Amino acid sequence: MLKICFAGGSGHSDRVVRDLAKIPDIQAAAFCRSYPGERTRAIEPLQLKEYASFDEMMDVEKPDILVSDGIFCSHSVYALEALKRGVNVFCEKPVATDLAAYQELAEAVLRPGAPLFWGMLTSRYQHCFYTAKVLVEQGAIGEIRMMNSQKSYPFGRRPEFYKQRETFGGIIPWVSIHAIDWMLWIADRKCLAVSGYQSRTANRGYGEMEVNAVSLMQLEDDIIADVHADFLRPAGAKTHGDDRLRIVGTEGILEVRDEQVYLLDADHDGTEPIVLTPPPRTLFEDFVHTIRGGSGGLITPESSLYSTYVALKCREAADSPTEGMLRI
Amino acid sequence: MLKICFAGGSGHSDRVVRDLAKIPDIQAAAFCRSYPGERTRAIEPLQLKEYASFDEMMDVEKPDILVSDGIFCSHSVYALEALKRGVNVFCEKPVATDLAAYQELAEAVLRPGAPLFWGMLTSRYQHCFYTAKVLVEQGAIGEIRMMNSQKSYPFGRRPEFYKQRETFGGIIPWVSIHAIDWMLWIADRKCLAVSGYQSRTANRGYGEMEVNAVSLMQLEDDIIADVHADFLRPAGAKTHGDDRLRIVGTEGILEVRDEQVYLLDADHDGTEPIVLTPPPRTLFEDFVHTIRGGSGGLITPESSLYSTYVALKCREAADSPTEGMLRI
Known part of the structure; x- marks a missing residue:
């Protein structure tokens, strides 16, 4: 069973919501807002438990996948935290909003043995x-x-x-x-x-x-x-x-x-x-397929980074x- | 009666040919090639007298309008010669192919009392x-x-x-x-x-x-x-x-x-x-209309130069x- 948590829901988290029903052994568990008052419309249909704190959510829920989809400057921040905890990251684009954050994220993503990191490159699908x-x-x-x-x-x-x-x-x-x-x-x-x-x-x-x-x-x-x-x-x-x-x-x-x-x-x-x-x-089906060892995914960690870099x-x-x- | 001569026929001279029948008191007189072997297909239907020399054509025919439509690097050369002779110029674009030629042409075009100079800005029509x-x-x-x-x-x-x-x-x-x-x-x-x-x-x-x-x-x-x-x-x-x-x-x-x-x-x-x-x-109708003192033409000498400059x-x-x- 793969457990999913959401950090925010301002972007394309709806792609996760859409795909959930057709993926076996997966469960959306909880979310937190990336800033007070964030409208997380994309994930409202899931009626998830809300945490006031990202860290608490991660500590308590111990998800297998973090969907990083908050205020745009937070994409890399939550992604980095999740990677440090060994959690796979499904990250809204741009995966970082400045080059310093990009470099820090890229190091973590490309570290040998890092969890899977994908950007939401929706158009490819x-x-x-x-x-x-x-x-x-x-x-x-x-x-x-x-x-x-x-x-x-x-x-x-x-x-x-x-x-x-x-x-x-x-x-x-x-x-x-x-x-x-x-x-x-x-x-x-x-x-x-x-x-x-x-x-x-x-x-x-x-x-x-x-x-x-x-x-x-x-x-x-x-x-x-x-x-x-x-x-x-x-x-x-x-x-x-x-x-x-x-x-x-x-x-x-x-x-x-x-x-x-x-x-x-x-x-x-x-x-x-x-x-x-x-x-x-x-898209999200392909991400989970890849986490589970499947081949042929349309996205790679490197290409997720590269589009943002360019x-x-x-x-x-x-x-x-x-x-x-x-x-x- | 306005008399027209052509220097070359490699570009949009067909716009002249098309319009001739509907313009009163106008006559296409002669042409010369801008280089040996130039295919002047655009003006072939007119079956004009051909001169071996541009200068001879201008001296003998004394046209009111020169259509400058030869090899592209010649647009400004023939235009300049015609302007010096007080002849209106209907000039294929670009009106010059380098900035030095452009500057020399621009001076002649914008000189007070200069004959009318228009570029063939066909899309406007x-x-x-x-x-x-x-x-x-x-x-x-x-x-x-x-x-x-x-x-x-x-x-x-x-x-x-x-x-x-x-x-x-x-x-x-x-x-x-x-x-x-x-x-x-x-x-x-x-x-x-x-x-x-x-x-x-x-x-x-x-x-x-x-x-x-x-x-x-x-x-x-x-x-x-x-x-x-x-x-x-x-x-x-x-x-x-x-x-x-x-x-x-x-x-x-x-x-x-x-x-x-x-x-x-x-x-x-x-x-x-x-x-x-x-x-x-x-297009050509508008040019002749302007030569004859009409207003409302869609092209000006300045705009003919400017598109080429940019x-x-x-x-x-x-x-x-x-x-x-x-x-x-």
Whole structure:
């Protein structure tokens, strides 16, 4: 029996909730809030016992898995504590909101014999992005030359902690990171250099929160990858997000939009969606499968760290655009 | 009667040919090639008299309008010669392929009493982009915060001169410039800084020709604008190009794709194309209208220069990406 505890519930903990019923011998035990008044909507359906203290929860419950999903600056803090206690960690992205915390976490994650650590790289399990990955690996578009991505969310009402960089982390580590991750994962390349720009203009009083950003990445093998992200999707839109990916290859172009995959090559004119391939397991199911010794998981500890590292570097570049841009 | 001569016919001279029949008192007289063997397909239907020498053509014909549309590095050369002779110039973009030529041309264009000089900023006359401009001016999406653009062309067979930067100019001044121009025009803002990246990998033996590029522009009022361009559109695609524009505003998002305009705001869910507004005149018609003292032209001498200037700066940034990118 695997026992799960939650530190916070501000992000994608719902992925755990969704998967619980189909995983044998597992039990959600308890949670604590990462700050007073945290709305832990994602895990409300579980009606878990609440602890006032993280340490007490960990001491009493002795979980096998900690889901670290509190205020964004706490992801690495709870993750690190859990790893020290030998507890596997299922950690919301970004796994850290600054490089110092990132380095400390990375050391603990990569220590020989460390418990399993996964970031919630949710997009990898969306059928559209998984299908894109499979098609690229099958050579459907030849060699990748360029990748263009989009993330677009409604502004909506957001918790107060979005107003401070220190607690929120920024639009790039919180939003763009999904696209950064899917591009690194699908291209299976390292990132060599980054540049970018971001803006806080028209942020409706949300302090330091950026409203939009563009990041540009130079990957190995001279691949160019970019992502633009924004919180300006009109409230009337039919869907929450508007994730898009375009991969330009030497033999074809693949696009993900509206959660479908389109291919433009010698045989496909890009108008009919490709039949999607679902991944073998859903996200949390895959995490537990890996804890239990199963192979073939779509995420690794290293890639969980790497997407955050690149996102933090993209944020750093966007924080000093004048150094990285040519004044004209 | 306005008399037209052509220096070359490698680019968008067909816009002149298309419009001739509907313009009164105008006559296409003669052409010369900008280099031996130049294929001047765009003006073949006119069956014009050919001169071996540009100077002889200008001396003998004494045209009112020179269409400068030869090998790309010659755009500014013929334009400058014509301006010196007091001849109006309809000039293919980029109007110059390096900054020295640009500066010399700009001086001549902006000299008081200079003849009219327009760049062939063709996209402004496409109904989709013109409609986008009108909608933005009407406030349909509030204040612009971000603009994301795409240009994608088939590789095809291209003249030998594409193989040298000196004669071709680069993918950014030749292809991305369209998007650079439509973004500057629609936003009606100056560009403050640029960065970007480009690649020659997999260029099928085309020497220095870049295959793809991403440019990032910081416009006035903290507007972020980007464009990715490529020559990798599969030959099987139904259309030549795949121009796209997405404008993210404080009150809505406007998109141009498949030569249609989509709006996502309180009243539009982005699924039905907006009825397009055609511009008052077509491109060359508008040029002649302006020569004849008409007002309301969509292009100015200044904007014809400016799009090229920004494109050349984007190329400069992409030529030295290591200076403008954060190594990670």
